[in-house]
Amino acid sequence: MPNLDAAFSAMADPTRRAILARLALGETTVMELAEPFAMTQPAVSRHLKVLESAGLILRRVEGSKRPCRLAPSAISEIDQWLDLLRQALTRNYERLDDVLAGMKPRKRKARR
Amino acid sequence: MSKLTLKTEGDRHVVVTRRFAASPEAVFHAHIEPKLIQKWLLGPEGWSMPVCVIDPRPGGKFRYEWSNGKGKAFHITGEFVEVTPFNRIVHIERMHLPDPTPDNHVVTTFESDSSGTLMIVRMTLPDAAARAAMLATGMEHGMEASYARLDAMA
Numbered sequence: 001m002p003n004l005d006a007a008f009s010a011m012a013d014p015t016r017r018a019i020l021a022r023l024a025l026g027e028t029t030v031m032e033l034a035e036p037f038a039m040t041q042p043a044v045s046r047h048l049k050v051l052e053s054a055g056l057i058l059r060r061v062e063g064s065k066r067p068c069r070l071a072p073s074a075i076s077e078i079d080q081w082l083d084l085l086r087q088a089l090t091r092n093y094e095r096l097d098d099v100l101a102g103m104k105p106r107k108r109k110a111r112r
Numbered sequence: 113m114s115k116l117t118l119k120t121e122g123d124r125h126v127v128v129t130r131r132f133a134a135s136p137e138a139v140f141h142a143h144i145e146p147k148l149i150q151k152w153l154l155g156p157e158g159w160s161m162p163v164c165v166i167d168p169r170p171g172g173k174f175r176y177e178w179s180n181g182k183g184k185a186f187h188i189t190g191e192f193v194e195v196t197p198f199n200r201i202v203h204i205e206r207m208h209l210p211d212p213t214p215d216n217h218v219v220t221t222f223e224s225d226s227s228g229t230l231m232i233v234r235m236t237l238p239d240a241a242a243r244a245a246m247l248a249t250g251m252e253h254g255m256e257a258s259y260a261r262l263d264a265m266a
Contacts, residue, residue: 020248021245021248021249024241024242024245024247024248025241025244025245052190083167084220085118085247086118088155088156089116089118089128089130090116091154091155091156091157092152092153093115093116093130093132093152094156095151095152095154096132096139096142096152097132097133098141098151098152099143099148099151099152100132100133100134100138100139101133101134103134103138103141103142103148
């Protein structure tokens, strides 16, 4: 299990969340990660170090490269991701409740 | 108790259910009329959908564009496979970030039940990696909403 405090503070940064989202697609090298983020490789490496010490990613050595991937424990925390997706969808459907209430003014229910 | 459920199923599916206090007909319309869609399909606080083009019939295309008003934007394009009033919509969609994500095959059904309507959204991704990527994108949006709320509290 990754340390939850470390994991949360690691994920508080939007670039690191984007890196995690990219790693969900599969193993990637630092060079490949740096490209879409318009960042230098040292900057990406610093982010990776934070993610690694939080237990969210694993890195291995392959020649001069150190490809990284999501840690199994991070993948097993997928339900936490589901919770966040749930929150986003919940917002949408609460708005849809309002839209639906407005579509049938005769039966409008009292809100809160 | 939350009215929403969201679960993974097998390696490639995500299933969302939600109940609404309205008829299947009303919920169906809210999913195919641009003026209605633009009021609710917005994701995190602060985002709007300035472009909503939709041709809800088999083979018809749609395009939703979102913007946060601060220079961030993305869009989804898709095609309808089946549109059966007022019970069932089948479509295929992909996000452009700006590279297109793998196709998400989505079956949405609206069944009348005691409270109004039970909606079931069943998504099928090409493989487990594509599903993980989609959930990660959803995570990104959920996180943004959470942090926006934290910001508002600070």
